Amino acid sequence: MSVPAGGSTPADNPPPAARGDWPEDRRVGRTTDVPLLSRTGHDRGHLARSLPDPAEGRPVRVLLVDERRTVPVREGGAGPELVYDERADFPEGGIYLGRADGVAYAAVRTPQGVGVPGRTVDRWAGLREVGGALGDLDAGLLAEAVAMVEWHERNRFSPLTGARTTVERAGWVQRDPESGVEVFPRTDPAVIMLVHDGGDRCVLGRQAVWPAGRFSILAGFVEPGESAEAAVAREVAEEVGLEVTDVRYVASQPWPFPQSLMFGFVARAVGTDLRVDEDEIEEARWFSREELRAGTGPRALPPAVSIARHIIDRWAAGDLC
Structure with missing residues (x-):
């Protein structure tokens, strides 16, 4: 049950013609704040x-x-x-x-x-x-x-009940007119993780719907009754056949495409043999820090606005291990 590494769900992948707002960028290694993380100048x-x-x-x-x-x-x-x-x-x-x-x-x-x-x-x-x-x-x-x-x-x-809801409280509640039940906004938790070998290589994957040459880190939704750390281990095993350990939290990011909250992690792989589930992703490869820093690895990486890019940049800069 994967999500694209930028954070949106499979059903919400924009068609190819709509993906021009993901600028091509191969340079990594900048240590920056997570885009959209706690970035608010207003009172909620x-x-x-x-x-x-x-x-x-x-x-x-x-x-x-x-x-x-x-x-x-x-x-x-x-x-x-x-x-x-x-x-x-x-x-x-x-x-x-x-x-x-x-x-x-x-x-x-x-x-x-x-x-x-x-x-x-x-x-x-x-x-x-x-x-x-x-x-x-x-x-x-x-x-x-x-x-x-x-x-x-x-x-x-x-x-x-299937009844059309009425909007109340300035858009923050939808009410079922038949049962009177209030329906509130929901957020779907998802994990997004950089898997490394304990040294200088990390796993990046790509989905078939992405532009040619774009790679990113792995991601997936948290299932009912599952912790975020367990979701990391399960998704990595499902997508690339790796067991992981040393699962460590990095940061979170709201990603409203449509309503995800991305929890970012790094994890160390036990073994290096990749077994790609082609129903989940099209391709996965190991890339070195040097390849990412020099721009000789993937043709394109996630956009700077995504937590995926933040984690890749920090790992390439040596801040995460």
């Missing part, structure tokens, strides 16, 4: 409590999210910035995202091609493309907005 504490009128009579900044999960972006002096629609009131159908500096933020689903009144938009872009280059406030809001829009799109009917 309100979401654990009963929500009052989120706007309270103040203007609201609204992020428009279209069906491709892209949002309006402009090129600022320090890099890309999200473009918000400034509204006097909380929008109908809006999803409350939180506050920053006293300003309320919301997300609204919108058709493609809709403009932002009075604002300059240079392009519409997705989280994979610009998430790693955004400031903390924009990055946190975009990850939250995409996750919540995905949840609403996929949960329009009650899992109990």
Whole structure:
């Protein structure tokens, strides 16, 4: 039960024509913070409590999210910035995202091609493309907005009665009108792991749906009743036939494609013979640190916005073992 190493689920792999937002990049070894990890400049504490009128009579900044999960972006002096629609009131159908500096933020689903009144938009872009280059406030809001829009799109009917749900609490609850049961947003835990030989080699794999030459680390969903560490061992055994030990946690990353939370690990292989399950991945190979540093290994690696790339970079730099 694998997920692509960037973190999205098999059912949500974009078609080939939609994968242009994964820039080709073969250089590794930079030690950076995990993109989107704890990157938030807004207050989400309100979401654990009963929500009052989120706007309270103040203007609201609204992020428009279209069906491709892209949002309006402009090129600022320090890099890309999200473009918000400034509204006097909380929008109908809006999803409350939180506050920053006293300003309320919301997300609204919108058709493609809709403009932002009075604002300059240079392009519409997705989280994979610009998430790693955004400031903390924009990055946190975009990850939250995409996750919540995905949840609403996929949960329009009650899992109990099949009745169409009604949206309450500024987008954070869907209620079954027949049973009265509240349905809350869900997050699917997944593991993503770099498997190494205890020395200078690691295993990278590729899926057939990826562009030619792209490799990444292994990944998969956590199953019911299973710990994250057990999921690491099971997925590695299923995908490449290796037993692992020394499973060590690195970091986590929200990955709303559609609603995953990626838990990153490194693990040491017991043995080096790869037995690839071709139902899971197309190919797997051992690569050395030198190959990754020199750019003589895979033709392409995961994008900088992904935790997969963060773990590869840290391992290649010698920070993880």
